[in-house]
Amino acid sequence: MSSYLCGLDIGGTFTDCVLIDDAGRLTISKAPSTPGNFADGVLEALQRAGARIGLELPQLLQSITMLAHGTTAGTNAIIQRRGAKVGLITTRGHNDVIHIMRGSRGLSGQDIKLIVHIPESSKPDPIIPKRLIRGVSERVDCFGKVVVELNEDEVRQAIRELLDQGVEALAVCFLWSFLEPKHEQRVKEIAAEIAPALYVTCSHELAPKWGEYERTTAVALNAYIGPLTVNYVTNLDQRLKDMGYEPPLQITQRAGGTISVRKAREAPLLTLDSGPVSGVTGSLYLGQVMNEKHIITTDMGGTSFDVGVIHDAKAVVSYKSLVHQYEYFLPKVDVQTMGTGGGSKVWIDKTTRTLKVGPQSAGAVPGPICYSRGGDVPTTTDADVVLGYLDAENFAGGTMKLDKAGATRGLQQLADELGMGLYELASGVAQIAEFQMADLVRKATIQKGLDPREFVLFAFGGAGPVHMAVTAREAGIKRVIVPQGDTASTWCAFGAASADTLHVNEQVRIMSSPFDVSKINAVLGELAAKGRAQLEEDGIAAAQQTFRYSIDMRHRGQINEVEVELDKAALAESDLDDLRARFVRRYEQLYGRGASLPGARLECVTFRVRASATARKPKLVAADTLTEVIPSDAKTGERDIYWAEWKKLAPTPIYDGYRLLPGNLIDGPCVIETTTTSIVVHPGQRVAVDALRNFVIDTDAVGVA
Secondary structure: OOOEEEEEEEOOOEEEEEEEEOOOOEEEEEEEOOOOOHHHHHHHHHHHHHHHOOOOHHHHHHHEEEEEEEOOHHHHHHHOOOOOOEEEEEEOOOOOHHHHOOOOOOOOOOOHHHHHOHHHOOOOOOOOOHHHEEEEOOEEOOOOOEEEOOOHHHHHHHHHHHHHOOOOEEEEEOOOOOOOOHHHHHHHHHHHHHOOOOEEEEHHHHOOOOOHHHHHHHHHHHHHHHHHHHHHHHHHHHHHHHOOOOOOOEEEOOOOOEEEHHHHHHOHHHHOOHHHHHHHHHHHHHHHHHOOOOEEEEEEOOOOEEEEEEEOOEEOEEOOEEEOOEEEOOOEEOOEEEOOOOOEEEEEEOOOOEEEEEEEEOOOOOOOHHHOOOOOOOEHHHHHHHHOOOOOOOEOOOOEOOOHHHHHHHHHHHHHHHOOOHHHHHHHHHHHHHHHHHHHHHHHHHOOOOOHHHOEEEEEOOOHHHHHHHHHHHOOOOEEEEOOHHHHHHHHHHHHHOOOEEEEEEEEEEEEOOOOHHHHHHHHHHHHHHHHHHHHHOOOOHHHEEEEEEEEEEEOOOOOOEEEEEOOOOOOHHHHHHHHHHHHHHHHHHHOOOOOOOOOOEEEEEEEEEEEEOOOOOOOOOOOOOOOOOOOOOEEEEEEEEEOOOOEEEEEEEEEOOOOOOOOEEEOOEEEEOOOOEEEEOOOOEEEEOOOOOEEEEOOOOOOO
């Protein structure tokens, strides 16, 4: 019997499952997500995948050697405001940190109109109300020296008062605890004595970095989603074991790999945004197979559009996150999101009388008008149906009929209001969405000192292959890759299946140049030892362990830090000049040539070690032969499609994506259909099927128009 890798990803509408067998063959399945108990949807998706390969669920689970799961339990708890009732214990006199926030009032990275027009903005609902915050006597100074011992009587009184008010989780965050954590550790011990079942999270364990507000936010959010996430992953883990799955369940995390169920229970905040990050992880693996080092990943679903960046075969990361206007510091693969998707509502701004797309979404219910579920506001998907990109009679492999007449009526009303033709307006909707997404692609690259024209673009998600050929062309990107055919619609699940085990450990230790290499090496050594112990606890042998080292550095007196990668575990005196040179290169890549200050003193701020172990990877098998001969049954007919480039309807060939062969090359315009997505190739473009069965679009094929 074959063995399988398995990746699972829960979305707002569907739970996706990808199975990969020993020969590299992919089997995908989708099942409706079950918000009441997401584990039910997971098991249903597994059962459907098993049915496609002729295995009952218990047989399938016994054949899976690694199951990695992206969970949205924590994300949904925050969005729906149904997390735990949390109490906070902090240093006396600093009770209001989480309410004061930063000067931006939590609007960093938000809509520019909110930032400029402060009176129109407001602070978010507090994660923890003031009545559930207790300050206790203790103090550690900025050098990590205890100057006021912890008052344990106050701690006991605070815990009992909070329990009397019904708190279900406890967050602990003291000043400078990342330099000396013993006071936080003692609070955790006292809490275990008083209430052994209470969920407790400490800031030095979760985010050992400076930034009092950001650390408090992180620990508060972690406690808020902790009990719910623990219940979910524990329940799923037990149900899988009861049905025959023996290996440790892995949970995908925001930093780009997987963590054990044990770690997910301790730090559920690491699982936030893990779904979109898994798409980057899958793209990173496929990029390595294809020898593509610079990749922009794009995931267009029903509600949102996510962009990630892979540069020099490494995912670009961020160390600042924003949730409901609350900022916190935890490493994550940098995925930027905007509210443009298949369900984005189309509307007219009454003041400027201009056409707008999103960010509001029709969601899955009622959804677009063409879904016939009660939606009455046109969406991007309705425009796609009217333009002819989607086949209204054979949508989702024939499992669903779309109401093209309803979509037409909805868009015609807007067209009449603006004095436009139906197809002109529908084409405008598609282009507005595509150009908005191109702007986000540019933002995700240019603001990091990267040129999008040097990248290829991976298009996935249900709606991605429909629109990315135009988005890429607008951003100056020459090639779009739709990965692994219909697997593109479940790409985040594929990414989960291809993820490595990963632990990211950080520590703030501010050191000014001239540097003492022994102190630098001591901190890196401590972090490496911590990562090594974590991997050993995961059951990973030393021979499989790998480590990456980096330091966040800055000019002394500045606040902007840049991450400098190291190529060794320990530095020698002779390496210090190279360390400065690496800092200057990265600094000037971000801020411009000549921006660095020659000879200025530097500071090391945050030390970081990524401890990982390479998991068994999907075996993507390249075709032995390529053929330009397109099978006669691959072309299924023609359909009238409106092309903005020609400003008219034109008969357009339609192809069955499952019947095309590696080596096939087709000039646009055309549409390639699978059961889960449609690949739209515009006039002046060309699409090829490569040896790995990816669809590769040349966005500017000269001479083809």
